[in-house]
Amino acid sequence: MNSRDVEVSIVVACRNEIGHIRDLLDSIVQQEMGDTPWEAIVADGMSSDGTRAVLVEYCVRHPQIRVVDNPRRIVSTGLNHAIRAARGPIIMRMDAHTSYAPDYCRCCLEALERTGADNVGGPARTKTADVRARAVAAAYHSRFSTGGARFHDVSYQGWVDTVPYGCWRKATLERLGLFDETLVRNQDDELNLRLVRMGARIWQDPAIVAWYSPRSRLSPLFRQYFQYGFWKVAVIRKHWLPASWRHLVPVLFVLLHALVIVSLVTALALAAPTWATASAIAGLVLVGAYGAATLSASVLTAHRAGWTTLPYLPAAFAAYHFAYGLGFLFGLRWLVRPPDVPGKESIFTSLSR
Numbered sequence: 001m002n003s004r005d006v007e008v009s010i011v012v013a014c015r016n017e018i019g020h021i022r023d024l025l026d027s028i029v030q031q032e033m034g035d036t037p038w039e040a041i042v043a044d045g046m047s048s049d050g051t052r053a054v055l056v057e058y059c060v061r062h063p064q065i066r067v068v069d070n071p072r073r074i075v076s077t078g079l080n081h082a083i084r085a086a087r088g089p090i091i092m093r094m095d096a097h098t099s100y101a102p103d104y105c106r107c108c109l110e111a112l113e114r115t116g117a118d119n120v121g122g123p124a125r126t127k128t129a130d131v132r133a134r135a136v137a138a139a140y141h142s143r144f145s146t147g148g149a150r151f152h153d154v155s156y157q158g159w160v161d162t163v164p165y166g167c168w169r170k171a172t173l174e175r176l177g178l179f180d181e182t183l184v185r186n187q188d189d190e191l192n193l194r195l196v197r198m199g200a201r202i203w204q205d206p207a208i209v210a211w212y213s214p215r216s217r218l219s220p221l222f223r224q225y226f227q228y229g230f231w232k233v234a235v236i237r238k239h240w241l242p243a244s245w246r247h248l249v250p251v252l253f254v255l256l257h258a259l260v261i262v263s264l265v266t267a268l269a270l271a272a273p274t275w276a277t278a279s280a281i282a283g284l285v286l287v288g289a290y291g292a293a294t295l296s297a298s299v300l301t302a303h304r305a306g307w308t309t310l311p312y313l314p315a316a317f318a319a320y321h322f323a324y325g326l327g328f329l330f331g332l333r334w335l336v337r338p339p340d341v342p343g344k345e346s347i348f349t350s351l352s353r
Contacts, residue, residue, distance in 0.1 A: 028094065044070060045071075072181075117201050123153060124154075135313050144301075160204045226327035
């Protein structure tokens with residue numbers, strides 16, 4: 001295929017996605033592209049679970065698919081490798097944990113042309129396989145856990161500050177400088193923040209349909225949102241202002257709990273009964289208020305998502321809140337030195353599955 005024949009380049013960064021990669025690739029080859037010439041470039045982060053063999057299999061069957069190496073293994077470097085290798089003037093990002101409606105690409109292209117936006121995408125829809133995953137997904141769409149960002153509203157159409165994945169003109173990404181390769185997480189939000197601050201516009205269209213597969217167990221969910229909070233501080237350090245003040249709520253919540261615990265422990269260590277009693281009362285009030293709020297949010301969410309999710313929702317909400325807040329606190333180190341990507345994987349860098 002001649003480079004001049006390609007109009008759309010789909011880019012993917014993946015690593016060790018054997019449980020999802022076939023669904024993703026099937027979604028790509030089943031896209032209703034009509035007469036639009038396309039290609040897909042998958043940046044593989046040196047997968048060791050059989051993902052690479054599946055990618056090679058699809059490349060043989062579908063010449064439009066290519067694989068490039070991503071030796072640094074993180075999403076931002078993988079996406080940049082794929083974008084640099086892309087031959088089309090339109091770049092469309094896809095993710096391995098997501099399946100796409102057959103008209104996903106076509107709707108992105110139509111929205112990009114119709115609105116004149118610099119980036120377009122659809123809202124964050126979720127697809128789940130069991131009741132625990134449904135609870136995690138229901139909490140994900142609740143304002144109580146995520147602060148009411150527009151992309152959580154599956155019916156909203158209009159201008160927004162960020163969208164999942166994205167579809168851009170390649171020239172726009174090159175003008176921006178592509179994704180920030182110092183970020184393990186939040187690289188898409190940071191790129192959209194740069195877009196908005198340079199005067200560009202982002203459009204969300206509910207006709208653009210994709211389904212994200214959220215984590216169904218609390219431990220990978222906790223690690224995922226711990227990393228979101230941790231790397232959010234790196235984004236704030238770079239721009240010296242959060243993209244939205246709602247990003248600061250979880251850390252204030254965790255910090256308040258930590259202060260009450262430190263106050264109580266200090267009072268007990270100093271044998272100060274009045275101080276200890278006051279700290280204990282403050283702690284009980286705080287825990288009680290959070291428990292009541294969480295229970296109320298769980299009931300309201302279960303009413304919409306199904307009552308079978310109710311037993312799992314309080315833990316899901318707590319995972320979102322405490323993981324992000326704790327990660328943010330650990331990430332405060334970015335305020336005194338630039339972010340770096342550790343050479344070996346840790347809770348700060350290894351992506352949860």
